[in-house]
Amino acid sequence: MTLQNLLGTAVPIIQAPMAGVQDSTLTIAVSNAGGLGSLPCAMLSPDAMRTELAAISAQTTKPFNVNFFCHTQxxxxxxxxxxxxxxxxxxxxxxxxxxxxxxxxxxRLPFSAEAADVLSEFRPAVVSFHFGLPARELMTRARSWGAKILSTATTVEEALWLEAHGVDAIIAQGLEAGGHRGIFLSKDINTQTGTLALVPQIVRAVSVPVIAAGGIADAKGIAAAMALGASGVQIGTAYLMCTExxxxxxxxxxxxxxxxxxxxxxxxxxxxxxxxxxxxxxxxxxxxxxxxxxxxxxxxxxxxxxxxxxxxxxxxxxxxxxxxxxxxxREVSAAVLTQELASVLAVAG
Incomplete structure (x- = not known):
């Protein structure tokens, strides 16, 4: 199964959830352009989350991702x-x-029963996590409406742990990535490796699709990730200057x-x-x-x-x-950026 089939998107491009620098506007633009738009929820109250999800549901029928932290407070x-x-x-x-x-x-707050209550009203197609996974009962709730579960691994050990705990795909976050490291089995920064080293190791170790993240911003970066066995890419920094x-x-x-x-x-x-x-x-x-x-x-x-x-x-x-x-x-629309990246994939395919 391709990543597109798993996620229901036209192209295997995920916009990285970026708390503090985006809201639903960016999510909508990327999803409507054929990628998987993401909404970061770790800094949102239940009411704010409901407002953002309502805006997304009103402006796109395409799949989107909601992202949560799952640290222990x-x-x-x-x-x-x-x-x-x-x-x-x-x-x-x-x-x-x-x-x-x-x-x-x-x-920032971890994923909770209250957050799951809000999500159940909107039934997003994808739910992703940072810093491991939430409690089993919360995972079960997300799966109850058919959501696919993604989470971030920064090492092979974390990837194996995530696969054993039932994720549908793994985001392999290289050391180049902006924002928070998804590290969760250790606090040792020396365990962290670059994307080009990490992706092929995780691809060999697991059977679920692997999404490359970190330092990927253009056609050559996508091509390199795919050549190493990635089923798709997650891109964050390139979207920071987008108009949305x-x-x-x-x-x-x-x-x-x-x-x-x-x-x-x-x-x-x-x-x-x-x-x-x-x-x-x-x-x-x-x-x-x-x-x-x-x-x-x-x-x-x-x-x-x-x-x-x-x-x-x-x-x-x-x-x-x-x-x-x-x-x-670049100061372009997220739709333009996503479409440019998608056209590269079409040519490569």
Whole structure:
């Protein structure tokens, strides 16, 4: 079975779910163009999720993907939070921010029964997960309306684990990928490998379709992934500049600049390693800091610094998510980008 048949799409191209830089508008555009549009839901409340899903359902009849994190929510630690805020205190002083007024918050929420309740109203064709898989009963609920299940593997061991737990396809996330690493069986970043090394190893190890992700932004990248045995590709960074994306002005400016050539894995913005363009906070505190609270509790303390800096046109404290290949970022519609990539696949086929 081809990936297109599995997902119900015209082409084996998945738009990576990118929380914080997109909403349903991008999802709709990609799905209507023949790819699999994705909606990131980890930062959405049940009501917000319902609103976005209603918008998608009203504007496309094509399959789409809803994406969730499935981490275990940590117990807040006053000690860890105090250490983190102390590390940030020079910046609070610089911007005139009273740290005592900053509320603690969850940042991102894992897939839950409440989220499944909302999904059951819309019955999306695909549900994908990051950081492993949710509890079996939640997986069963997603399957009850016929949804296909995808999840991310960053190692062969994770791919084997996902296959053993019943996923329909595996997203092989290479080290080049922007945003959060999907790593979940280990915390050792040294286990992470590049896309061209990872994809063929996972393809050999599992029997389900493998979707290549990380550093793929154009025709040559797609061709390379397919030559290594991938059944399809997931592309994120190339969509960041699209007109339907909600990428901020400072983020877009960074993507256009020479700064985009240098990215790093950093835990400063959430508590988990994620690839972003190197900016001031990464240079001065990181990229990896032991002061950061467990994911996703780091988010609340750094949020006011981001807001203050962005109000002054600076991305010094913003999570400027990007992969290692920003060469295809262009201010075009997501439909145009998807169709261009699809035409390459048609020629190759």
């Amino acid at each position: 940590p117990e807040p630690s006053r000690e860890r939070e105090a250490i983190w805020r102390t590390a940030l205190s020079p910046y609070f002083k610089e911007f005139g921010i009273d740290a005592d007024t900053i509320p603690a918050g969850p940042g 994306a909600k990428t901020s002005a400072v983020h877009r400016a960074a993507l256009k600049s020479a700064a985009a050539r240098v990215t790093a894995l950093t835990n400063l913005f959430s508590g988990r390693p994620a690839r972003a363009i190197v900016n001031r906070i990464i240079r001065e505190l990181g990229p990896i800091s032991s002061a950061v609270p467990d994911f996703p509790l780091a988010t609340s303390a750094i949020a006011p610094l981001r807001a203050k800096a962005e109000s002054q046109g600076s991305g010094d404290f913003s999570p400027l998510w990007a992969g290692q290949n920003t060469s295809a970022c």
